[in-house]
Amino acid sequence: MATKIVTDGLCVYFQKFCPVHGNSQNLVHKDLSVYLETQHYVKPAWIPREFSGKSEKPCPQGCGFCKRHEQHLCLPIIEITSKCNLTCPICIADAGRKWEMSVEEFRIVIDGLIRAEKQVDVLNISGGEPLIHSRVLEIVDEALSRPEIVRVSLSTNGLALLQHSHLVHELYNRNVVVSLQFDGFDDNVYQALRGRKLLKQKMRILDLLAKTGISTSLTVTAASRINIAQLPKIVDYFFSQPHVVSMMIQPLSFAGRASKLTDQIERLSVADIIKLLDGTDNGRINASDFAPLPCSHPLCFSLAYYLVLDNGDTVSLNRLVDASTMLDSLANRTIFGLDSEEYDRLKDMVYEMWSGPSGSVPDSDTVMKTIRNILDDISSLNFDAQRAFTAAEKYIKSIFIHSFQDVETFDLSRARRCCQAYPLPDGRLMPVCVYNVLYRGASGSLAMKRGGSLLKTSEKGNK
Numbered sequence: 203m204a205t206k207i208v209t210d211g212l213c214v215y216f217q218k219f220c221p222v223h224g225n226s227q228n229l230v231h232k233d234l235s236v237y238l239e240t241q242h243y244v245k246p247a248w249i250p251r252e253f254s255g256k257s258e259k260p261c262p263q264g265c266g267f268c269k270r271h272e273q274h275l276c277l278p279i280i281e282i283t284s285k286c287n288l289t290c291p292i293c294i295a296d297a298g299r300k301w302e303m304s305v306e307e308f309r310i311v312i313d314g315l316i317r318a319e320k321q322v323d324v325l326n327i328s329g330g331e332p333l334i335h336s337r338v339l340e341i342v343d344e345a346l347s348r349p350e351i352v353r354v355s356l357s358t359n360g361l362a363l364l365q366h367s368h369l370v371h372e373l374y375n376r377n378v379v380v381s382l383q384f385d386g387f388d389d390n391v392y393q394a395l396r397g398r399k400l401l402k403q404k405m406r407i408l409d410l411l412a413k414t415g416i417s418t419s420l421t422v423t424a425a426s427r428i429n430i431a432q433l434p435k436i437v438d439y440f441f442s443q444p445h446v447v448s449m450m451i452q453p454l455s456f457a458g459r460a461s462k463l464t465d466q467i468e469r470l471s472v473a474d475i476i477k478l479l480d481g482t483d484n485g486r487i488n489a490s491d492f493a494p495l496p497c498s499h500p501l502c503f504s505l506a507y508y509l510v511l512d513n514g515d516t517v518s519l520n521r522l523v524d525a526s527t528m529l530d531s532l533a534n535r536t537i538f539g540l541d542s543e544e545y546d547r548l549k550d551m552v553y554e555m556w557s558g559p560s561g562s563v564p565d566s567d568t569v570m571k572t573i574r575n576i577l578d579d580i581s582s583l584n585f586d587a588q589r590a591f592t593a594a595e596k597y598i599k600s601i602f603i604h605s606f607q608d609v610e611t612f613d614l615s616r617a618r619r620c621c622q623a624y625p626l627p628d629g630r631l632m633p634v635c636v637y638n639v640l641y642r643g644a645s646g647s648l649a650m651k652r653g654g655s656l657l658k659t660s661e662k663g664n665k
Contacts, residue, residue, distance in 0.1 A: 205613075209234050216611070228610040229469060231501070236473050240500035252318045254629040262617055262640065266630025267318075275319055275631050276497050276621035279357075280311055282341055283330040287361055290396045292423060294458040294606065294638055297330040307627055308341050312348060314629035322351045323591075326381065333362035339372055346376055353591050355379035357421065359396075360407035367410065374416040377592065379447070381419040382407065386432030394428050412445060417595055419448040424475055426454075426468040433475075434482040441483055441508075441516060441599065448600040451475050455606035457638045464610070472504045472603045479601075491518040492603070499619040501605065508599045512571055516599060607635035 206217045207230065214231040231237040255268030267275075281295070283302035290297075303311075315322065325345055332338055333356070345354045356373065360382050363370050373380060384404060385391050392400040411418050420440060424430055433451070440449045453470035454460060480489040487506070495503035508516040575597075607616060612635065620633035632641065 216613075230611065230613075231471055231473060233473055237501075240494050252629070254314070254318070254631065261614055262633075262636045265617075265636050266626070266632055267623070270618060271620075271633075272618045273497055273621045275315075275322075275623050275625075277324055277326060278315055278319075278322060278623060278625050278631070279326045279328050279634065280308065280625060281328050281330065282308060282332050282338070283335045285334055286329060286331040286359075287334055288331070288359055288396055288398070290459070292395050292425070292454060292458075292460040292463070294455055294460065294642075295330065296458045296642065302330075302335050303341075305337055305340050305344060309344055310627045311625050312345065312351075314627070315625040315631070316348065316350045317629065318625075318631060320350070324353045324355055324379075325351050326355045326357060328357040331359060331362065332356055333358050333366075333369060339369075339376075342373070342376055342378060346378075353377075353379065355381050355419065357381040357383070359383045360411075361400075361403060363407055363410055364403060370410055370414050370416060374414050377417070379417045379419055380411060381421050381450070382411065383423075384408075384420045384436070385423055386429045387435055388429070388432060391429040391432060395423060395425060408439075412443060415445050417592075418443075418446045419450060420446060421450045422452065424451050424453050424470055424478075426470050428467070430470070430478055433478055437479065437482050437487065437601075440601075441486065444510075444596075447595045447598075448602065450602045450604060452604050452606065455608050455638075456610065457606065457608040458642065461608065469611075472501065472605045475603045476504060486516065487601075488518065491520050492601075493520065495602075495621075497621045499613075499616040501613075502616055502620070503605075504603045506601045508601075510597050510599060512575065519598075607639060609639055612639050 205219075208215050208217045208227075212232075212234060213229060214234055214237045216228045216230055218226045218228070220226070253267055253269050253271070255266035255271070256264035257268040257270060258264065259268075261268070261270055265271075281303075284295070284297050284299040285302060286293075286297040315325075327338075327341065327345065329335070332341075335341065342354060342356070345351055354376075356378055358380060360380075370380070385395050387401065389399040389401040392398065392404070420436065422429075422433070422436060424433065436449070440446050453472070453475060454463075454467060456464045456469070476489050476492050479487050479492075481487070491506040491508075492504045493506075494500035495505050507519040509519055509522065510516050604622075607613065617633050617636050620635065622634045623631040624634060624637050625631055
């Protein structure tokens, strides 16, 4: 569709023309100055080792990645089942069917992923609800057996952990990060977003994860007028729990089942979420803590990192080093992994704080002590990536904001820069928003075919 990016001096819009439906205009960003500022954070990309898409087809029909793609894969997401124990009105995957991936099929997907990527910092296992997969632990073990995969996370609504409490211990023993769907501390929120009241169950799940001490990430879907007032309390919980290492806030995307809600819920952007977080937790979070993730398109991701001090306080890394310096080490990854590059940067940080003017860093003595402890921990590991990432979680908390595209906001320039994708059994790496907007539908999943196996689907090369 022919599209122009236009502004009224305040906001940024897509101005579209369709020969069937005529002209239309969709909001892209509510702040022109912030929109322009984000464009400065784009970094040169790493290119995948292998392209499985078809460049001869027009973009994005040949996607997967083709040679027109402008970034490698930072965060792969493998959907191992379409089965789910909830029927969320906002489900982007429209989950609920009876398909699940076999261990053999998962192995084939991993093989293709590793051919394209030298190292995978984090592999996310998703669904549907992955914990109701009949062989989920075998699938996790297959991922963990690959030395190229540094860390495995698993996205879940958590309900299966209450029915099968041994699962949390199995995941803990495997050093898996549990990415828990958590939308707030109000039953009305869950009724609206998840189709039923779940607060009691969610609180029991939080308690179970805390008692186990398993590394946990909170995944929050932010919906205007439904749960944005919950964000300060969620942030407070995030900072108060040592085992909660990160938080992902996703503005509601009007895709999947949520495509029916465009007239009922106001669209939120990454910038809107940052404004809502500014000043929360007694001023612990500032808008200046956030910067676009440089490996993706600047409108897709924003992030903030917080150093956990020995006294329990936290300080934004953006207040210790300038944003461009910090983001240079994140140019082609999504997480602060404390590899050799970050290790050298931490050493430089100690010197800068020691030699800089007094008062330039808040509580600089405590900050320097904490950084020296990190250096001591990491230096003993000989930069073993898996152990270094685990050590980093003791000291670094992360807040990510990720805005998925939908039919109204789909932008090829963002899709070409996408660093988050679904690896498929035929070797293709399908950018998440291309997948969600263009390829989901009646079949629910590109990797699934009704009445047939995933392997047969991959041989035909389409859904």
